[in-house]
Amino acid sequence: MKLAAALLLIAATGFDIQGCWGAQVDVEKKIQTVLPGQNATFMCRVAVPLQYCRVEIPGLKTLNLNRGISNADVSYYGQGLDAGQCGFVIHRAEDRNNGDVKCTLGIASEAQESVGTMSLIVARSPKAPELDLSQGTDHLVVYKVDDTIQASCIVRDGRPVANISWFLDNEPIDNSELSMPTVIDLAKENLQSKIQNLTRRLRASDNGKYLRCVAYHDGYPGGISETKRQLDIKYGPLPQRQPIEEFGYEIGKVGVINVTVEANPKPQIEWSVDGQKIREGSHDNTGSMEAEVARDLGNGRYLVSLKIARISKLDTDKEYILTAYNDMGSQDYRVKISTNPEPKGITKFFRQHVYGFEFGVASVIGIVVAILFIILVVSIVIFAKVTGRWCFSGGATVIDYTGGDGSQHHHSDGISGDGVDNPHHQVSSEYINGNDLPIKKDEKIDTAV
Template identity: 35%
Template sequence: QNVDITPREAVRRIGDELSVLCKVPYPIDSCRMTVGTTSYRLIPDNLQGDVVYAGQGLKAGECGALIKNIKEEWNGNITCVLPPPSGSIELVGTMRLLVARAPGVPILNSPQQPSFMDGDKFVAQCVVPNGRPAAKITWFLGSEELLHGVHQPVVTSEPGSDLQTISQNVSRTLTDEDDAKKLVCRAEHEALEKPMEVTRQLHVQYPPKRQESGPITIFGLKLGAEGRLNVTVRANPKPNAEWSVGDQVLIAPRQAGEITALEPLLLGNGYYNVTLILARITKEDVDRTYYLRVDNGLGREEFAVRISTMDEPAGVELDTGAIVGIVVAVLILLVAVFLAVFAFATDRWCFAGRSHRTDIPDGADSEAPLPPHDDIKGSENPSHDHGDYISNGDTKHPEKKPDTAV
């Protein structure tokens, strides 16, 4: 006979409560439960103490306990002892209680170099020591959880200790998008009020990268007014800027006459604003193409920039109602085409009578002409003139009768 015990395993913090139920399919007259090193005789009417009876009664075969104010020393097995249905050998059921113990501070192991290059392989390890049970590790890069490149965790413990240390690796090919982001190892545990974190700021160097392809046109400038040619570029480290205006080459920062090339301005997250100022725009300026070259030692990017006194063309934007209308119209068109094809194939509706089929007796000439329409429909047309016919050779002509005087 087996004892049904629930739960089989539980994790509780110090001071929490736990309900354990042992059950057999026959009435019992006694119930004992061992918690830690102490054996408790549980009586349904005695509800005093930290371990008291809980259940539907001994007659229902239930030996349950409500364990209050869990203590550190209660970590381990909890055993219930019930009398057998016959004989003298008592029945025993056992469950495992893990009294949660908070782990130590997480440790982040990673390469010691201060910065990395675009395309470098990066490996880091997070270790959360001495928890009961093992902590749970979650990786983040910036505000996004890392799901790819996360290895299986490894749980170890010292001989003779039930405390567990968990470690987990993460590997990643770094890109410019990873620059200035924080790599976060977050440790969660039942004994912690809030997660613990350890972080490392990533610094990734990469050549200048343009934000849009092809030539750049700056709209909305006015003749006779100041004009600013702004180009946004992403780079780390900071790029140098060189403008070519006709025969002039301006390495920022520099001013030549009415043209000023400003030093690249950091906008944040590796974005720089590269600006050329024209003090007074002329028609010649509008007709000219300006060339910008940015270089930070890791690579270079070149831009062709033009200016326009016209307003920037508005993009075609459709609201939700217009999109729904287009979809409905397309569906109606498809249904109409389907119905037309169906009617044509089955000689229905406006295609009825498109062809005529006549049953031809076996052995008849399949190329014989169809009978005249009047011969087919004559019996159905009461207004048809059935006059006498005069035979002339093979042709019959209706005989005209003389008018009769009245």
């Protein structure tokens, strides 16, 4: 009530509220980011004509602008003061122009000036990103599988602050492995630095890949800058499905057994055929088999080959054992070869997905039999429940043949003992004169003469 009375008093005395507080200034583009040398355009407007348009820009003197007044640094922009517009263009923005920009408007009907405030960000290219990695378990920048790596990336002194993304080669790092980025302000020059940390448990597949910190900023050439470090992760030869089965060999022709081994550092290689050891780069005692030198495929992968000069039927019955070892461990790979074409469909599926867990043929058969057995048991249980047989019959029925008058049998539930008849029970006509033995339909009954 007091507020309403005060407003009425002000209205009665003709006091101009707007003249006291100033008109509301409509500002376009309250924040603009430009590169050095680019233009920046601002517009301040009100709904009434202006007496003057005064502009304050960091690094420049205060300017009084209209359609007839401009200079090399700033020029008027808009439809004129009569239209209530105080617009201006900053030509070739410089680093010194970064900061708050003000437009002060004079209106004939107001005692107070109206002020609009904007922000001009003149981009400054940050420094190149810096990447720092924690040491491995041996206090070197060499890691082992399951080591936890700590990495930190910082992009210093940018305006505005740069954005950061992490990659392993070209694959983005999962956000769960990244901390929230921290922004550090340098108030003196309105510069900002960004820092982000990564925590990752290393695996063999990370070996040889580049951990990349990529920064994005309009001030960079092309808008991007990055730093990267290649990961060196040590691990022993990795296991594979057993046995490795190779198909398509031809009797009487040259055959090559190929196995791709993953290990770091490069493993030593040795083949064993019928108890004979064949080292890398050497032949067996007959000269018909050659263990070729392992070929580096990159990123810890090596192609290991055993060349057989002339495939015979006997060769397809042998088991070829490849042993690969380095300082981190060793691994055996058992290989079987066949002249048959590679199987298709379900057989190939079992080889790729079931054998991949190191199951042999006998294990696969066992799995199939177990599945069939489970299906059979489930079917029997369902059948028993539906037909009310066995454990689902509701209990055994006991028949009392010693009833009081002998004219009617008394039925009782053999489980509950509460005298409730079993609804599924029927007295068989095959029981005669209380005899427990059933009488066949075509069997004659001897009677006393």
